[in-house]
Amino acid sequence: MGEFCLKEGMFLFVSSLVLICGAAEQDYFVHDSGGRTWDKARSYCQVCYKDLATVTPANIKTIAQNLTAVSWIGLRRNFSDAGSSSASWSRWADGERLLFQNWYPGWPVFQKNVCYCNCPTTATTTRFTPFTQFTSLNAPSSAEFPNATSFAEFPNATSFAEFPNATGSAEFPTVVGPTMTSFGEPALPGGTECVLSPDPAGNYVEDSCVAMLSFGAWVERSCSERLSFVCYEDRFPGRVEVTEVTSESAVLTWLPVPNISHSRVEVKVHGNVTQNVTNLLTLDLVGLTAGSLHTVQVFPVKCGRDMHPQQTAFYTKPNKVVDLVVADVTEACVKLNWSKPAGNVDIYHVKFGGASIRNKTEGSEVCNLTPGSPYTFFVLSGVEDNSIWSDESNVTTYTRPGKVSHLNVTQNTHSSLLLAWERPAGHTTGFGVTAATDSDRVLFNETVTQEKVNVTSLPPGTKITLNVTALTAGGKLEGETVTVVSYTTPTPVSDLVLRTTSNTLNASWNSANGDTFDVELWLDGELVGPIYSVSTAEKPFVGLKAAANYAVRVSAVTGHLRSLPKEASAFTKLLPPTDARLRSADKHQITFEWSAPENIAKVNYTVRLYSTFWGQDWSHAENETFHTFDGLKSGTNYGFEVRTVANGAESDPAVASNYTVAVKKEISLSMMCSSAQSLLCDKQSTRDSVFNELNTHFRELLGDSVVWKLVKQEN
Numbered sequence: 001m002g003e004f005c006l007k008e009g010m011f012l013f014v015s016s017l018v019l020i021c022g023a024a025e026q027d028y029f030v031h032d033s034g035g036r037t038w039d040k041a042r043s044y045c046q047v048c049y050k051d052l053a054t055v056t057p058a059n060i061k062t063i064a065q066n067l068t069a070v071s072w073i074g075l076r077r078n079f080s081d082a083g084s085s086s087a088s089w090s091r092w093a094d095g096e097r098l099l100f101q102n103w104y105p106g107w108p109v110f111q112k113n114v115c116y117c118n119c120p121t122t123a124t125t126t127r128f129t130p131f132t133q134f135t136s137l138n139a140p141s142s143a144e145f146p147n148a149t150s151f152a153e154f155p156n157a158t159s160f161a162e163f164p165n166a167t168g169s170a171e172f173p174t175v176v177g178p179t180m181t182s183f184g185e186p187a188l189p190g191g192t193e194c195v196l197s198p199d200p201a202g203n204y205v206e207d208s209c210v211a212m213l214s215f216g217a218w219v220e221r222s223c224s225e226r227l228s229f230v231c232y233e234d235r236f237p238g239r240v241e242v243t244e245v246t247s248e249s250a251v252l253t254w255l256p257v258p259n260i261s262h263s264r265v266e267v268k269v270h271g272n273v274t275q276n277v278t279n280l281l282t283l284d285l286v287g288l289t290a291g292s293l294h295t296v297q298v299f300p301v302k303c304g305r306d307m308h309p310q311q312t313a314f315y316t317k318p319n320k321v322v323d324l325v326v327a328d329v330t331e332a333c334v335k336l337n338w339s340k341p342a343g344n345v346d347i348y349h350v351k352f353g354g355a356s357i358r359n360k361t362e363g364s365e366v367c368n369l370t371p372g373s374p375y376t377f378f379v380l381s382g383v384e385d386n387s388i389w390s391d392e393s394n395v396t397t398y399t400r401p402g403k404v405s406h407l408n409v410t411q412n413t414h415s416s417l418l419l420a421w422e423r424p425a426g427h428t429t430g431f432g433v434t435a436a437t438d439s440d441r442v443l444f445n446e447t448v449t450q451e452k453v454n455v456t457s458l459p460p461g462t463k464i465t466l467n468v469t470a471l472t473a474g475g476k477l478e479g480e481t482v483t484v485v486s487y488t489t490p491t492p493v494s495d496l497v498l499r500t501t502s503n504t505l506n507a508s509w510n511s512a513n514g515d516t517f518d519v520e521l522w523l524d525g526e527l528v529g530p531i532y533s534v535s536t537a538e539k540p541f542v543g544l545k546a547a548a549n550y551a552v553r554v555s556a557v558t559g560h561l562r563s564l565p566k567e568a569s570a571f572t573k574l575l576p577p578t579d580a581r582l583r584s585a586d587k588h589q590i591t592f593e594w595s596a597p598e599n600i601a602k603v604n605y606t607v608r609l610y611s612t613f614w615g616q617d618w619s620h621a622e623n624e625t626f627h628t629f630d631g632l633k634s635g636t637n638y639g640f641e642v643r644t645v646a647n648g649a650e651s652d653p654a655v656a657s658n659y660t661v662a663v664k665k666e667i668s669l670s671m672m673c674s675s676a677q678s679l680l681c682d683k684q685s686t687r688d689s690v691f692n693e694l695n696t697h698f699r700e701l702l703g704d705s706v707v708w709k710l711v712k713q714e715n
């Protein structure tokens with residue numbers, strides 16, 4: 001209901017602009033069934049409305065457009081109830097001053113003391129018609145004073161003569177009126193006179209009331225005529241107040257409207273609540289639908305008619321959401337789900353830790369949260385215009401903790417590892433640490449608060465998978481697991497055995513752990529060849545030097561870790577000298593020589609000379625490749641052995657034998673034969689047989705040991 005302001009410029013006789021601001025809106029009611037006299041019409045309007053209509057420039061259009069027949073309006077020449085001093089045509093029925101007129105040309109009609117300017121239709125007759133903007137309905141042309149906006153622009157005019165240049169051609173009647181006389185007798189230019197004359201058309205009405213024609217112009221009619229009529233009513237400015245709004249009830253209060261029979265309260269929502277109340281200015285509404293827009297209209301009822309209602313609209317409080325649960329939790333986000341409560345909900349509001357989001361769906365994902373932290377989420381249901389919110393539903397949860405970083409393993413021993421890491425962003429209350437073997441056997445399972453832990457009681461030489469998980473909510477909520485793989489140091493190998501030949505070496509050992517072995521071969525303090533990595537518990541080496549003291553070191557390896565080395569050393573076998581042979585011999589001296597074995601730099605030898613026959617045996621060290629023995633017996637077959645010698649070991653021998661030069665002597669054996677059998681000794685065969693026996697005897701006795709010869713000489 002806005003205020004309205006309108007400019008009412010009174011036509012012709014009003015000497016200034018009037019600015020009226022009204023505060024009330026009006027409604028107009030045309031009664032065109034069953035005519036009434038002006039007085040009856042007015043009484044009816046006063047009972048059931050406010051009064052007969054008062055016409056203003058602002059409402060004339062509204063009223064006129066609904067007229068179908070000539071109808072009474074609230075104006076008459078004289079009111080019997082008005083003060084005696086009241087002038088004709090001065091007030092409206094409701095007491096408003098007459099600030100506007102809209103007569104049909106020729107009205108009103110005066111019987112006496114009326115000046116009719118019976119002038120010829122000359123240029124001077126319409127000089128006062130410029131203010132057509134205020135009398136729009138019957139204004140003639142205003143071409144003469146196009147730019148005049150106010151009568152005030154002619155404040156000192158005293159005579160029509162001051163507008164000599166008017167040339168319009170419309171009739172003069174529009175300038176007549178009761179107040180015409182206040183100007184005195186206008187002196188028309190050119191000597192024309194204004195002549196008083198009786199109503200020439202005979203339209204004079206004795207008991208004059210004003211009726212509006214259906215196109216808006218006014219005429220006089222006899223007040224006793226039965227005509228349609230127009231009533232008006234000021235709209236009642238009250239408003240319905242709503243208090244104590246809950247999900248299903250509210251209390252309405254409104255302002256009293258005078259002179260009504262009762263009120264009808266209409267509450268419209270999905271279901272209608274319509275109720276008649278009498279003498280009440282309040283109403284308790286119950287059984288409403290939660291979260292719904294309710295429009296309330298309280299119609300005062302007068303003459304069986306609904307007057308303009310007092311009204312309002314309000315939302316009942318929505319019900320709070322139900323089944324609020326945390327559907328999913330990540331490090332930075334929490335997903336909430338809930339169900340729509342009974343009644344209507346237009347929007348949901350999720351509040352948490354100073355932030356809030358709104359959404360229309362049953363569920364929401366809240367992000368940018370701090371990992372590992374507790375959050376309480378409040379969810380409210382609301383209505384379209386956010387005017388009222390439900391009670392809060394809440395749910396509390398932790399975000400998942402983040403994952404640890406820079407997970408490192410150091411200080412590996414055969415039974416322990418030092419595990420260290422950095423905390424993730426956000427909050428954590430501890431860390432779950434597990435260690436397991438490849439076969440998922442759990443070796444270690446503890447919760448710690450530090451960012452490091454000594455993982456103990458591990459088997460040696462084993463691949464260990466270590467998991468670290470950040471925990472929060474008292475250990476109930478786990479972050480993402482971070483895994484690192486490490487190894488315990490293996491234990492050293494045992495039973496390292498080396499077997500050699502002159503140019504090969506085979507190392508073998510035992511190991512309880514270790515996936516591979518690093519094997520090193522050393523000679524004279526220097527590493528020979530690369531570090532060999534083998535996966536079996538032995539390693540052959542070939543192409544070695546003979547008679548060399550090789551050392552072998554073996555470490556068990558798991559992952560990047562090596563056990564302490566186990567070391568053993570062994571000599572490769574010596575090669576015997578070759579081609580032992582006689583260089584020279586005489587009666588008491590013999591010289592043997594030989595060749596040095598291949599692939600040997602510098603070596604010593606032992607030589608041995610012996611004669612089992614004589615029980616002689618000599619040994620000597622030698623570093624040349626020959627040796628001369630002295631003081632020997634002549635004619636003796638001496639055996640010779642030569643061995644290479646290194647590091648206290650001797651090779652197999654190279655052998656030879658030879659005789660010293662014999663100094664021959666003859667030794668005679670005389671044998672006499674006697675036999676019991678005659679002539680037996682004479683037989684040649686017997687003598688040969690004895691000789692052979694003797695020869696056999698000496699062969700057994702002397703063999704090849706010395707130079708000898710048995711010769712038979714018969715006499």
Ligand SMILES: *[C@@H]1O[C@H](CO)[C@@H](O)[C@H](O)[C@H]1NC(C)=O
Nearest residue numbers: 028029030062063065066067
């Ligand atoms: C008045 O006229 C307007 C439009 O011409 C119409 O909408 C309205 O219902 C009419 N009112 C009455 C009371 O006849």
Ligand SMILES: *[C@@H]1O[C@H](CO)[C@@H](O)[C@H](O)[C@H]1NC(C)=O
Nearest residue numbers: 143144145146147148149165
């Ligand atoms: C009246 O106004 C019109 C246009 O608005 C202008 O052209 C004309 O000069 C004005 N006349 C006078 C007398 O001011």
Ligand SMILES: *[C@@H]1O[C@H](CO)[C@@H](O)[C@H](O)[C@H]1NC(C)=O
Nearest residue numbers: 152153154155156157158162
């Ligand atoms: C109107 O008359 C008054 C008093 O006689 C005078 O002071 C004023 O200047 C006049 N105005 C004009 C526009 O002539």
Ligand SMILES: *[C@@H]1O[C@H](CO)[C@@H](O)[C@H](O)[C@H]1NC(C)=O
Nearest residue numbers: 144161162163164165166167
């Ligand atoms: C009337 O018209 C004449 C000539 O047409 C002119 O000189 C005079 O100024 C005009 N008077 C007024 C008041 O406009």
Ligand SMILES: *[C@@H]1O[C@H](CO)[C@@H](O)[C@H](O)[C@H]1NC(C)=O
Nearest residue numbers: 266268269270271272273274
């Ligand atoms: C509410 O009342 C109006 C008028 O009284 C009626 O037209 C409408 O059908 C009613 N609605 C319901 C849901 O009862």
Ligand SMILES: *[C@@H]1O[C@H](CO)[C@@H](O)[C@H](O)[C@H]1NC(C)=O
Nearest residue numbers: 262264274275276277301304
């Ligand atoms: C209210 O009163 C009117 C008569 O005054 C009647 O027609 C209507 O049915 C009543 N409404 C209710 C809801 O009682």
Ligand SMILES: *[C@@H]1O[C@H](CO)[C@@H](O)[C@H](O)[C@H]1NC(C)=O
Nearest residue numbers: 357358359360361363364365
């Ligand atoms: C509302 O929720 C839906 C689904 O969860 C989502 O796609 C949308 O972005 C949300 N809108 C707002 C304004 O948060």
Ligand SMILES: *[C@@H]1O[C@H](CO)[C@@H](O)[C@H](O)[C@H]1NC(C)=O
Nearest residue numbers: 376377378392393394395396
């Ligand atoms: C959360 O809701 C429960 C009832 O569901 C209530 O007891 C508790 O006080 C609420 N918590 C907060 C922080 O409002």
Ligand SMILES: *[C@@H]1O[C@H](CO)[C@@H](O)[C@H](O)[C@H]1NC(C)=O
Nearest residue numbers: 405406407408409420421422
């Ligand atoms: C882990 O090792 C990396 C690189 O080796 C290093 O930058 C980091 O600081 C270490 N972290 C810890 C917790 O020692």
Ligand SMILES: *[C@@H]1O[C@H](CO)[C@@H](O)[C@H](O)[C@H]1NC(C)=O
Nearest residue numbers: 432434435436442444445446
């Ligand atoms: C570690 O111990 C906790 C309880 O002490 C147990 O719930 C969890 O399953 C264990 N983890 C492993 C890998 O055995």
Ligand SMILES: *[C@@H]1O[C@H](CO)[C@@H](O)[C@H](O)[C@H]1NC(C)=O
Nearest residue numbers: 411413416417418454455456
């Ligand atoms: C870890 O524990 C083992 C066995 O108790 C111990 O020998 C080792 O020194 C510890 N390591 C560290 C870094 O404390």
Ligand SMILES: *[C@@H]1O[C@H](CO)[C@@H](O)[C@H](O)[C@H]1NC(C)=O
Nearest residue numbers: 434435436442466467481483
């Ligand atoms: C360690 O983490 C890995 C990967 O997350 C998982 O497969 C394994 O089961 C975990 N081991 C233990 C002992 O928890």
